[in-house]
Amino acid sequence: MKTFALFLEKLLLTPSRNQKIAYMVQYFREAPDPDRGYALAVLTGGLSLQNVKPKLLKDIVLEKIDEELFQMSYDYVGDLAETIALIWPDHGGKALPTLSGLIDELASVAPDKLPTIIAGHLSGATATERWAIIKLATGNLRIGVSARLAKTALAEFGGKTLDEIEHLWHGMECPYLDLFAWLDGRAEAPQVHRHRMFHPLMLAHALDEEKDLGGMNPADWQAEWKWDGIRVQLGLGEGEKAMYSRTGDNIAHSFPDLMKTLNGRAVLDGELLAGRGFEPMSFNALQQRLNRKKPGQQMQRDYPVFVRLYDMLFDGDEDIRGLPLHERRVRLERWLAANPNPQMDISSILSFHSWQELAEIRVRGAEEQGHEGLMLKRRDSVYKQGRPKGLWFKWKRDALLIDAILMYAQRGHGKRSSYYSDYTFGVWKGNDIVPVGKAYFGFTDEELRELDRWVRNHTVERFGPVREVEKQLVFEVAFDSVQPSTRHKAGLALRFPRINRIRWDKPAQQADTLENVGKFVRQ
Amino acid sequence: MDILRHDLYIGPAGAYIDPHFPVEKALITHAHGDHAIRGHKHVLATQDTIGIMKQRYGEDAAKSWQPVAYGEKTKLGSLTVSFHPAGHILGSAQILLESPKQRIVVSGDYKRGFDAGIAAFEPVPCDIFVTEATFGLPVFQHPDPLAEAQKLAHSLAKFQQQSHLIAVYALGKAQRLISLLRAAGYDAPIYLHGAMVGMCNYYQQRGVELGDLRRPVDASKEELKGALVLAPPSALKEVWSRRFSDPITGMASGWMTVKQRVRQRGIELPLVISDHADWNELTQTIRDTDAAEVWVTHGREDALVHWCRKSGLAAKPLRLQGRDEEEEAA
């Protein structure tokens, strides 16, 4: 880390382009693997530690320094990284980890441990080392070296042309061991085979509606069905094809019928499903195939498979995991158009404008098509291995049902404004009925007309657009959860309620009680 | 009547400390241009301060000179005055003003770190401490000066084809850098810009070992390759510096702490070597003097005043004009 810090400082302070190149060449010559590879990734912007935010650093330093003194210093210095590096009051002179050791540590440490780890290193470092650590951690170098200049230095170091470097570049990965071996003259030019390796998958968190949805803006999110097959990664290129399970096992041999149709060059993420004409069969059907190492002809005919694509990691040899999801999606669509395949399609994006609307879509999908839930992915999410926080969610079906009694009906909006399509319903509390929720009707026009007629014929009283009706008709109401609520007379509120069915057959006396509903309240 | 006014006029003695306009009677802390000017009638200072003033401004820079030794007590009106080592440059002193009721120390410029041949700073207990604050922000924490000198020696060893052109102030910093380099084991000749020569001679006459010093005009182009050349900051951009082919430019100063500033000045090799106290030395020194009241003459006084007040001390900024921090011997 010491060498790297001095190297970074020299790059910052050297105005001359040639001198910068000379310093980089010298560094590549003298620094060991894998440090020089990490340094190269840093210089080319291919490395960022996204969990170290300037705010975090400021919080750490304010535990040690008077806030007013810090602010005066920041005003004077003008650069946060440098202010913190200089103002840090402890100078332990402890040995720092190597560059690669430090990066690995910062990238993998649990977020709650991060402040202590960083503070420890800052205390062990000199001012210039601190400056380098903070620059590194925040990814904001500002040292006047472009990725292109770094590659130019790399070419000069290895006696190659910049073109040769650029050609290989997208196939290379930090810490660039093959690349340096070639530039050192110890090995042949590295072969680029992105598809020959398994790249760990990006996984989703389970959505906690209460905690997560509130802070999420629907416009930022892409929704898809959660398909009920197995997650696979396809590595395609040069006549070689691999299909990896989510644990990285190559399962291609079990699916010769699928593999022989695959073409093109890419690394793709998708769901393996059993089905014909892109109509998924049950998971059971897929299970038949998964059990067979070598499926016979009969098996292949009875349980054909296809892949429904979600995402793209490499477009050709280009690593696009750092692009936002919406851009990867465009790449994926373009790629499939160029490599059409009868056993491959793309998971479609669901259109929605509010979480309420999406909740209804989710329930309908569950009931009409048996979907097990939805995937929500931030439109700007990069493809990050593991289970990064706050980027992808799965929203599984877990609807709860009660029988409630229709109490009031209200005219709807838009094309439904002539119908009573907005309903308040309640449950028994002793001999009274107390309202527990309100929902729109989500079924066919035929049913809506029938219900509208019932409302008009059973009106007890009218308040403007609202009619109170006789307490006779039972709705089966689905909802996601029940929360205690002081705003409602019942003392609780249903979350995302929707009317599932009209129980023309059910007498109101058999509707649920408030006590029953209360049992759904999550502890 | 107060002993000392905020413009550092000593009422009971009818004298000023470090005035930047000619006066009848001046007490001079040290010979830097922002503290010592020509044209006073009577000057009271240490022998080295007087010696340097005479060398720079001429024998007639003052009408009469009164040299005092460190610790020697002099009666001035109703006060007793004495000079105490400040550790800043050769001859630099803090001035203690004593009345039966009060002790006031005016620090001038000072540092706490080692400087070969310079009497080390001595904390003087007092009621009011008048301090500088050139580096009065907690971001200024000067590193070990010997390590900084080794950085230069290392660069000289590594880039033997390039001259190293290092900007230093002629009085104090130049001699300190040379001493440090010698301590770091660098024994090659060191080349001096003309502006450096007089002061280096003076230091050598006073017994400070500086080793083999030469003038670049006397050297061949070949000799200057890979050589170390010291020049005042202003010479870096002048025609004078063009005789060195492809030099590495550096500067030795406390201002070299902030990298973005270093970059703006076009300095490639910053050496954080300062003859002024850094933040930790300033606050430590204030504690050491045990003063209940602190006046801050010049520099980043707001932060130091804030610190004093938070530490329970009375403090005020004097905002003295004419103290030049950026270009002088910081």
Ligand SMILES: [Zn+2]
């Ligand atoms: Zn001075």
Ligand SMILES: [Zn+2]
């Ligand atoms: Zn000064």
